[in-house]
Amino acid sequence: MSFLNIFDLAQHYGISKLETSSLIKAKRRILAEIELDDDEVEIRNQTFSKSDVLNLFYEIDKNENILSFHKTIFQNQNLNTFLYGDSSTIPTKAFHDPLGRTSTDFTSYISPFFAKQFGNLYKNAFEEGNIEVLKFNPPISAHFLEDIYSPILKKLEDLKNDLTLSNVESKINNSVIEKLNALPQYFMKSRSDIALRVRSLSVDAWNKKEDLDLAFKILDLAFKLDVNSSTKQKLDEDEKGLKDLEQKQKENEKLEGFIELMNKAEEIKKYSANPSQIYNSLAPKILKIDLSKAKEFLQIMLIEDAKQKAHSRTDYQNLQIILNIEKMDNDFVKNSIVEHLEKMAESCRNVHSQYSIAEKFDDLAYEFKNGYKRVRSKPKPKAEPISSYENSSIASSDAWSRSFLGLGNLYRFYFICI
Known part of the structure; x- marks a missing residue:
């Protein structure tokens, strides 16, 4: 069904004034002119038959409001040309009947014509990212809106x-x-589902x-x-929940290096x-150790073992052990x-003969102890390797001292307490 405005038709045939009282006279003149033009008339680059014109007059005869509707449309040229199929400029003003009626009847009348033109325009607007069109929420009947919006709803569902976890940042x-936020209220559920x-x-x-940064980044998209x-x-x-995890992670980092x-x-x-x-694994974590947390952790472990x-x-x-x-x-x-x-530096030298790594451990110990990096003036002398770390003086003789998380020499405190 193509839109034909009776005021365009009257203007085409030189009828300057069109009222309900003069409608019958105008109808006779227009039909006579069409018969002279082989029962066809071209309005706004579209061809209409005599039958189309008769149907238009028939509708107006049945419902006198249609004449005022056409006048309203004719006075809004953006709307008028759009209904003929010109989508270069969409009408953005509300469609109110200037005669003071509610817009319900006008909306019902204009809906099929508008939906026909707007459907394809809206689908293309989503593909092209035409925000102005996507934001436009035409006051037309609901079931026509469903026809217009259903292709977009399908795209949103797809x-x-x-x-997926691998494509969400590129797709959203x-x-x-x-584009999603530009869509009208009609799409709120689909947008929320996404x-x-x-x-x-x-x-x-x-x-x-276990990528907290990625979790935050993806949630920010939502x-x-x-x-x-x-x-x-x-x-x-x-x-x-993520912020709580982040806080716990930061707290754990203060103890991670110690463990x-x-x-x-x-x-x-x-x-x-x-x-x-x-x-390389240990060095970045050592300087982050929170001594208070490390002390609490060690005390809990030692007391439990005791x-x-x-x-x-x-x-x-x-009692003395616990108190100490x-x-x-x-x-x-x-x-x-x-x-x-x-x-550990000694192990690097004595067990592995890796003197450069030994120096790095020594420097790390120095920085942790003093709070600033060591400036070396000359390389440290190389120590003579020994056959076995377990047989060296730095090995613990008691198996219990290495039983929990390799706490090693820290457990010496435990024996001193006895």
């Missing part, structure tokens, strides 16, 4: 289903986000990859989408160990860490 980029899918990928980034309140609440909850040091101090004694790899072995000692001995462990201060932990690093 987009949501195609999202800034231009796509701008945000929830992005949210689930943010969860995967942490659960499957926050950029205009979503409903329930979805926003879920995003807020996830953000809080790794204890493990690596035992590992580096073995001929099969890789001192360079151990140093309780497990309490049956082999008197009550007095057990509780007296442990940060300086003891600091000195013990320095001692471990120095022992």
Whole structure:
């Protein structure tokens, strides 16, 4: 069904005034003119038959409001030309009947004509990223809107289903986000569903990859989408959860170097160990160690171990051990860490003959102890290698002292307490 405005028809045939009272006279004149033109008339580059014109007059005869509707459209040339198929300029003004009626009847009348022209335009606008068109929310009947919007809804559903952890950042980029947010309220649910899918990928980034930075980055994409309140609440909850994880991760970093040091101090004694790899893993973490947290961690471990072995000692001995462990201060932990690093340097020299790595461990111990880097004036003399680290003076003679996380020489404090 093509749109034909009776005022365009009247203007074409030189009828300057068109009112309800003069409609019958105008109809006779127009039909007579069309018969002279082989029952066809060209209006705005479209050809209409005599039958088309008769149908138009028939509709107006049935509903006198249609004449005023056509006048309203004719006075809005953007709208008028658009209904004829010119999509170069879309009408952006609300379609109100100037006669004071509600727009319901006018909307019902204009909807099929508008939907025909707007459907293809809207589909192309989404592909091309025409934000002005995407934002436009025409006041036409709901079932016509469904026809216009259904192809876009299908595209959004496909987009949501195609999202993966590896492609979400490329598929939900800034231009796509701008297009999605430009869509009218009608698309709120689809937009929120996409945000929830992005949210689930943010969860995967942490659960499957333990990549907190990536999880935050993906969740931020979901926050950029205009979503409903329930979805926003879920995003807020996830953000809080990630921030809690981030805080715990930062706290763990303060202890991570200490725990790794204890493990690596035992590992580096073995001929099969890789001192360079151990140093490269350990060095960035050592200076982040929080002595208070390391002390608390060590006290908990020592007290727990002391309780497990309490049956082999008197009550007095057990009490003294617990009291002395509780007296442990940060300086003891600091000195013990320095001692471990120095022992690891000795392992590099004596077990592995890797003197450059040994110097790096010595320098790391110096920096941790003093708070600034060592400036070396001359290389340290090489030590004579020995046959076995286990037989050297720096090895612990008691197997218990290496039983938990390789805590090694830090457990010497435990025996001193007895």
